[in-house]
Amino acid sequence: MAWEVYLLDDVEQWMFGLDERSFDRISNAIEQLEEAGPGLGRPTVDTIKGSRHPNLKELRAGTVRILFAFDPVRRAVLLVAGDKQGLWSRWYKAAVPLADRRFDVWLAELAGEGNDDGR
Secondary structure, rough: OOOOOOOOOHHHHHHOOOHHHHHHHHHHHHHHHHHHHHHHOOEEEEOOOOOOOOEEEEEEEOEEEEEEEEEOOEEEEEEEEEEOOOOOOHHHHHHHHHHHHHHHHHHHHHHHHOOOOOO
16 A cells, blocks of 8 residues: 655755755655555654654654654655754754644644545
């Protein structure tokens, strides 16, 4: 089964600014997520601590991270992307609250659509 992965515009734009090697690595990780869905684990995916959403996870490719969560209709929504090199835990202090807010908006929009998949 192929899982649907949705990239928010900011994540997509960020990806297109990557060098070729980083772009290929994160694209490969996204393809693995599409293939394995919620069953994909370490080292490619890990759970995030400190989020208001217990299902917030990170997609990992080197020092590049994309925070994501599966929504109620089981789509992986890629919320925040960045390279944590040199920032380590500081990156998460900014990225996790932003991912929480973006997922809140996503869920509110989804509820307003009546769980319609017509994006």
